[in-house]
Amino acid sequence: MKLVLAEPRLLKESVGIISELVNEVTFKLDKDKIEITAMDPANVAMVMFKMLSSAFVEYDIKGAQDLSVNLDNLNQVLKRAKPSDTIILETVDNKLKITLKGERTSTFSLSLIDVEESEQKIPDLKFDVKVEMPSVVLSDAVDDMEIVSESVALIAESNKITVQSEGRFNAAKVEVPATEGIIIKMKDSRVLSKYSIEYLKKIVKGSKIAETVDLNFGREYPLRADYKIMDRLMLSFILAPRVDND
Amino acid sequence: MKLVLAEPRLLKESVGIISELVNEVTFKLDKDKIEITAMDPANVAMVMFKMLSSAFVEYDIKGAQDLSVNLDNLNQVLKRAKPSDTIILETVDNKLKITLKGERTSTFSLSLIDVEESEQKIPDLKFDVKVEMPSVVLSDAVDDMEIVSESVALIAESNKITVQSEGRFNAAKVEVPATEGIIIKMKDSRVLSKYSIEYLKKIVKGSKIAETVDLNFGREYPLRADYKIMDRLMLSFILAPRVDND
Amino acid sequence: MKLVLAEPRLLKESVGIISELVNEVTFKLDKDKIEITAMDPANVAMVMFKMLSSAFVEYDIKGAQDLSVNLDNLNQVLKRAKPSDTIILETVDNKLKITLKGERTSTFSLSLIDVEESEQKIPDLKFDVKVEMPSVVLSDAVDDMEIVSESVALIAESNKITVQSEGRFNAAKVEVPATEGIIIKMKDSRVLSKYSIEYLKKIVKGSKIAETVDLNFGREYPLRADYKIMDRLMLSFILAPRVDND
Numbered sequence: 001m002k003l004v005l006a007e008p009r010l011l012k013e014s015v016g017i018i019s020e021l022v023n024e025v026t027f028k029l030d031k032d033k034i035e036i037t038a039m040d041p042a043n044v045a046m047v048m049f050k051m052l053s054s055a056f057v058e059y060d061i062k063g064a065q066d067l068s069v070n071l072d073n074l075n076q077v078l079k080r081a082k083p084s085d086t087i088i089l090e091t092v093d094n095k096l097k098i099t100l101k102g103e104r105t106s107t108f109s110l111s112l113i114d115v116e117e118s119e120q121k122i123p124d125l126k127f128d129v130k131v132e133m134p135s136v137v138l139s140d141a142v143d144d145m146e147i148v149s150e151s152v153a154l155i156a157e158s159n160k161i162t163v164q165s166e167g168r169f170n171a172a173k174v175e176v177p178a179t180e181g182i183i184i185k186m187k188d189s190r191v192l193s194k195y196s197i198e199y200l201k202k203i204v205k206g207s208k209i210a211e212t213v214d215l216n217f218g219r220e221y222p223l224r225a226d227y228k229i230m231d232r233l234m235l236s237f238i239l240a241p242r243v244d245n246d
Numbered sequence: 247m248k249l250v251l252a253e254p255r256l257l258k259e260s261v262g263i264i265s266e267l268v269n270e271v272t273f274k275l276d277k278d279k280i281e282i283t284a285m286d287p288a289n290v291a292m293v294m295f296k297m298l299s300s301a302f303v304e305y306d307i308k309g310a311q312d313l314s315v316n317l318d319n320l321n322q323v324l325k326r327a328k329p330s331d332t333i334i335l336e337t338v339d340n341k342l343k344i345t346l347k348g349e350r351t352s353t354f355s356l357s358l359i360d361v362e363e364s365e366q367k368i369p370d371l372k373f374d375v376k377v378e379m380p381s382v383v384l385s386d387a388v389d390d391m392e393i394v395s396e397s398v399a400l401i402a403e404s405n406k407i408t409v410q411s412e413g414r415f416n417a418a419k420v421e422v423p424a425t426e427g428i429i430i431k432m433k434d435s436r437v438l439s440k441y442s443i444e445y446l447k448k449i450v451k452g453s454k455i456a457e458t459v460d461l462n463f464g465r466e467y468p469l470r471a472d473y474k475i476m477d478r479l480m481l482s483f484i485l486a487p488r489v490d491n492d
Numbered sequence: 493m494k495l496v497l498a499e500p501r502l503l504k505e506s507v508g509i510i511s512e513l514v515n516e517v518t519f520k521l522d523k524d525k526i527e528i529t530a531m532d533p534a535n536v537a538m539v540m541f542k543m544l545s546s547a548f549v550e551y552d553i554k555g556a557q558d559l560s561v562n563l564d565n566l567n568q569v570l571k572r573a574k575p576s577d578t579i580i581l582e583t584v585d586n587k588l589k590i591t592l593k594g595e596r597t598s599t600f601s602l603s604l605i606d607v608e609e610s611e612q613k614i615p616d617l618k619f620d621v622k623v624e625m626p627s628v629v630l631s632d633a634v635d636d637m638e639i640v641s642e643s644v645a646l647i648a649e650s651n652k653i654t655v656q657s658e659g660r661f662n663a664a665k666v667e668v669p670a671t672e673g674i675i676i677k678m679k680d681s682r683v684l685s686k687y688s689i690e691y692l693k694k695i696v697k698g699s700k701i702a703e704t705v706d707l708n709f710g711r712e713y714p715l716r717a718d719y720k721i722m723d724r725l726m727l728s729f730i731l732a733p734r735v736d737n738d
């Protein structure tokens with residue numbers, strides 16, 4: 001197989017974000033796309049990554065193929081790519097060969113690893129709320145919660161989204177009104193669900209990939225966040241709710 | 247009470263500097279100003295902060311009031327303010343409510359705390375020397391002392407200020423002649439006093455607030471450093487001298 | 493003796509680089525140059541530094557003289573120099589006096605130390621290969637090896653230089669063809685030698701000093717790297733080869 005990418009940024013950023021959640025992953029390659037579906041070791045978050053063949057300058061894959069790699073190593077290699085470099089991915093002798101081609105040509109080869117994983121199934125979820133908003137508004141809001149640093153509640157109402165966190169001593173709240181660029185679709189009048197701030201902070205880094213995020217969630221129900229670039233890439237997360245006993 | 251600040255920078259920088267010296271403080275509010283007078287836990291430095299009502303866009307305080315807060319928490323909140331944000335401070339239900347209003351609106355609420363403190367009296371000091379100088383000249387000079395990193399001597403003479411430090415092996419000295427922008431007022435011909443470099447380094451960060459610093463000190467006597475912005479703000483420190491036994 | 497340097501950058505960068513390899517050094521001064529020849533504590537790398545009298549604005553040295561100093565301390569002092577400062581070096585009372593003169597004048601004095609060292613002889617080496625290349629191409633290539641992070645092989649062939657590293661799981665390789673700006677002189681068809689990446693990474697920082705590096709090496713033989721600025725300065729390293737037992 002041989003994949004050529006003219007712009008390293010998207011793959012580089014995606015791998016950086018995913019590597020904060022999972023360490024060993026399997027890329028599934030077929031003639032249309034490369035794909036990761038992985039669960040974090042604590043079973044709290046699932047990450048789904050898809051890069052379409054149209055994102056590549058050259059895309060040559062014969063039949064379906066699985067490539068399991070250590071994501072930290074891949075991340076280290078991609079970090080060496082300069083913005084103007086071309087990235088070439090190939091498999092040679094049971095290794096993943098990565099070539100960064102620019103002023104100089106650097107070649108890296110990473111051992112393919114065995115990942116014992118039960119096939120990850122993306123759960124079939126039915127959400128109460130669908131929100132579309134600028135991705136940086138969400139990441140700023142989640143970062144605001146850090147002063148409280150416990151679970152974070154997402155609250156959807158027909159005219160606004162609220163991100164809030166309440167600790168024993170301190171509290172933080174960001175209200176995002178449904179104005180230009182923010183679309184809220186829901187049947188109920190108010191839906192609240194809580195999530196781990198630690199995971200949310202990793203997920204909202206998707207704002208480096210796409211300008212818009214699609215959020216789906218429900219009452220004490222998983223959250224799904226999708227970062228998409230049309231015809232090229234999707235980075236999605238499913239995060240389990242945090243159910244407080246208070 | 248309700249206070250509205252159009253420019254977050256001054257409050258943000260001041261709280262950042264003060265929080266390196268003290269952790270729990272009491273803001274004293276009256277109809278003219280908000281004010282902190284606090285002693286560091288080691289009883290070596292006192293910090294005095296005053297922000298005048300004229301620094302605020304809206305200033306509505308009914309009668310004198312004390313607000314004690316954890317300064318680290320307040321610092322964390324203010325760090326989230328963007329340069330163009332408006333800051334609103336209110337008391338609601340025994341909490342300090344802080345609103346950062348910009349492209350988004352973030353609201354934080356911090357528990358008011360009980361601070362058992364004997365009323366801090368600002369000591370009545372009579373100084374031998376009064377110096378006015380660019381605040382960055384002082385902070386550069388103190389930073390130069392770090393290579394020796396023991397006590398620092400301030401020496402005033404009629405025509406120059408000297409900052410110097412002598413260790414067993416190394417020594418450092420900065421001489422600032424009394425030229426343009428530097429005014430030295432003193433009766434004696436030479437006044438020397440030593441202070442802790444660790445504290446001095448925190449104090450000279452006042453250069454982020456004001457372009458000029460007023461220094462007052464005496465022989466083996468406390469140092470007072472004042473950073474002022476006319477009609478708006480004053481950040482002052484009193485630092486105990488370090489008396490060497492050599 | 494009195495030395496005056498109008499541009500602090502070269503001395504500052506050189507001392508910073510050397511101080512990562514050795515801590516206590518002896519500057520040998522004579523009427524033409526100041527010079528360091530030092531071995532790192534592990535006896536793996538030798539560093540040679542030479543600054544010619546023509547690099548100084550004022551150069552006044554009476555007879556040969558040795559000055560031994562703690563390089564960390566000297567580094568700390570030079571770091572305080574601003575780009576527009578003039579640096580004055582003098583010996584006063586068995587101390588090295590360093591004056592940084594700019595908007596303010598800072599004076600530092602460092603104890604001269606006793607260094608018990610057998611005179612360092614620069615070994616007389618005969619190399620199989622001589623390469624001249626842009627210094628940043630070499631430092632980028634060495635930094636690329638970090639993902640493997642074991643010994644690094646330098647391979648010279650008549651038409652290219654290869655930098656490569658192979659670990660148990662991963663490998664990295666950079667090929668630099670002998671095109672514009674890269675000159676390779678050798679008799680054999682292929683010369684390979686391995687070196688410690690840890691040391692190489694410190695050595696290639698010479699790219700901050702000079703745009704070109706001269707590399708000399710041989711089969712399982714030391715590497716010599718020279719960074720030169722005509723008529724002013726030379727920073728050179730000799731690095732022992734790493735002989736693997738595999």
